[in-house]
Amino acid sequence: MKPTIALVGRPNVGKSTLFNRLTRSRDALVADQPGLTRDRHYGHGRMGSKPYLVIDTGGFEPVVDDGILWEMARQTLQAVDEADAIVFLVDGRSGLTPQDKLIANRLRQSQRPIFLVVNKAEGMSPAMAAAEFHELALGDPYALSASHGDGVRELIETVLERFPDATEEEASKHPKFAVIGRPNVGKSTLVNAILGEERVIAFDQAGTTRDSIYIDFEREDRNYTIIDTAGVRRRGKVNETIEKFSVIKTMQAIEDANVAVLVLDAQQDVSEQDATIAGFALEAGRALVVAVNKWDHLDNEQREKIHRDVARKLAFLDFAKFHYISALEGKGVGELFKSIDAAYNAAMSKLPTPKLTRLLQLAIERQQPPRIGLTRPKLRYAHQGGMNPPIIVIHGNSLDSVPDSYTRYLENLYRKAFQLQGTPLRVQYKSSVNPYEVEASGGKLSMLKQRAANKAEAKAREQAKEKEKLPVKARVPAKSKADGKVAAKPFGRPGAKPAAKTGGKAVAKNRTKR
Ligand SMILES: Nc1nc2c(ncn2[C@@H]2O[C@H](COP(=O)(O)OP(=O)(O)OP(=O)(O)O)[C@@H](O)[C@H]2O)c(=O)[nH]1
Numbered sequence: 001m002k003p004t005i006a007l008v009g010r011p012n013v014g015k016s017t018l019f020n021r022l023t024r025s026r027d028a029l030v031a032d033q034p035g036l037t038r039d040r041h042y043g044h045g046r047m048g049s050k051p052y053l054v055i056d057t058g059g060f061e062p063v064v065d066d067g068i069l070w071e072m073a074r075q076t077l078q079a080v081d082e083a084d085a086i087v088f089l090v091d092g093r094s095g096l097t098p099q100d101k102l103i104a105n106r107l108r109q110s111q112r113p114i115f116l117v118v119n120k121a122e123g124m125s126p127a128m129a130a131a132e133f134h135e136l137a138l139g140d141p142y143a144l145s146a147s148h149g150d151g152v153r154e155l156i157e158t159v160l161e162r163f164p165d166a167t168e169e170e171a172s173k174h175p176k177f178a179v180i181g182r183p184n185v186g187k188s189t190l191v192n193a194i195l196g197e198e199r200v201i202a203f204d205q206a207g208t209t210r211d212s213i214y215i216d217f218e219r220e221d222r223n224y225t226i227i228d229t230a231g232v233r234r235r236g237k238v239n240e241t242i243e244k245f246s247v248i249k250t251m252q253a254i255e256d257a258n259v260a261v262l263v264l265d266a267q268q269d270v271s272e273q274d275a276t277i278a279g280f281a282l283e284a285g286r287a288l289v290v291a292v293n294k295w296d297h298l299d300n301e302q303r304e305k306i307h308r309d310v311a312r313k314l315a316f317l318d319f320a321k322f323h324y325i326s327a328l329e330g331k332g333v334g335e336l337f338k339s340i341d342a343a344y345n346a347a348m349s350k351l352p353t354p355k356l357t358r359l360l361q362l363a364i365e366r367q368q369p370p371r372i373g374l375t376r377p378k379l380r381y382a383h384q385g386g387m388n389p390p391i392i393v394i395h396g397n398s399l400d401s402v403p404d405s406y407t408r409y410l411e412n413l414y415r416k417a418f419q420l421q422g423t424p425l426r427v428q429y430k431s432s433v434n435p436y437e438v439e440a441s442g443g444k445l446s447m448l449k450q451r452a453a454n455k456a457e458a459k460a461r462e463q464a465k466e467k468e469k470l471p472v473k474a475r476v477p478a479k480s481k482a483d484g485k486v487a488a489k490p491f492g493r494p495g496a497k498p499a500a501k502t503g504g505k506a507v508a509k510n511r512t513k514r
């Protein structure tokens, strides 16, 4: 399970700046999708072989007791109680404030490990910057500069020390699906409807309120694991108070599943929270099935309306299959399983290199990528870069100028050819910048240099093939995309090689599309 790190501190200490640093590398994975609003408070990051989730809790005003600030404080406290580690930021330039002391007192009640961070410490000696914050009695403060990046890596390494390395993503041999959705949409009812008929093999009682419940069961001779994120087991319970919604629980469940089943309530409009949860699944690259629940007792007009609402607000889920079901009456549940199976198979598909490359050539024959200025991108060959979600890596030259529309054209073609229904699909580009190209543009390459260039290209292909054997996430490339507030120096995934070397000569540029 990925550890979750919560960033806490009074307003303006630099939480979003640090958040951007810790999550930047993953931004590349979800290129802007039409209609997808990304929640900038929750993000993914990775340090070497250790992936993590980060929450920016927003400004924490511990002294207010109502209104929006109180609501923010309530959410911050929930995150503090549910996170695996807390990074408490203070401002090294403005020094220790009474508010910092109040927050520190509240954090001390938490059972979670706390890391006190003195931000904005660039140009100061770490000992000087940290000195006055020892008073908070939260251990040795870490001095760093979120905007410059100094000390950030050391901090995150220390935070992650206590968590185990991500074992190679265990390719689950069967579908493991998380039932996710906002409160009251019918998640428990659906889980009960599914389990009511099936043979439950094992039942894992959740350790804390944050944890989901894992249930193994058999259906038509196939094994499944259901990850139940609904608040409490309600079988037989009548007057149940509504459990508060936990974003961390939902995100962890999505991460741990290989298919997400998003439950919506057909008797209500698609809400922002629905879209946000859908966005989490998409960002995690999970295969997805949507269950529009409570389809009973709706007249045609209401059904039309929800169809339109879904099409408009969840357009970015166009790869997923939608089911209109009634968990209460047990209708549509069997069909749902067909899509869960299909989505699982698609997410785990093995895509052979020769077929990927043949399809690429076919795509180019049908339609070339457009010329940008004097150059036309040259797409040479493709191989699979990962599973769950399937990643297709395309090698060639000048790939930075392939337009999004062409990437979508390729995606659609691959999706059709491999029947990848229900899973996101990612196309990434790797451009080889041939060091001889500059000279070549002035005249012909000498035979010798030409041979060296060919050798470099051949080696790149070999390496690409080798990489197919590596774990999925280790190969997701970083993209240094400065995010407004942050400096352009790349940070976040030092474990990932910034550029693959081809024969020690040619340099590769990475670019990622969803
Ligand atoms: N000098 C310096 N300024 C920084 C550093 N980190 C952040 N800042 C600046 O501090 C200000 C606040 O940064 P934010 O990241 O928005 O702070 P925040 O804690 O998220 O603020 P809220 O969203 O209000 O809670 C911005 O002007 C940043 O540019 C740093 O390491 N050094």
Ligand SMILES: Nc1nc2c(ncn2[C@@H]2O[C@H](COP(=O)(O)OP(=O)(O)OP(=O)(O)O)[C@@H](O)[C@H]2O)c(=O)[nH]1
Residues within 6 Å of the ligand: 181, 182, 183, 184, 185, 186, 187, 188, 189, 190, 230, 231, 232, 234, 242, 243, 293, 294, 295, 296, 297, 325, 326, 327, 328, 329
């Ligand atoms: N009409 C109708 N009502 C349903 C259906 N499924 C669930 N409900 C009702 O919706 C309410 C909420 O259902 P739950 O299964 O508790 O919802 P949940 O998503 O698990 O809720 P949380 O645990 O709070 O997240 C209950 O009153 C259910 O009886 C359905 O298919 N049709």
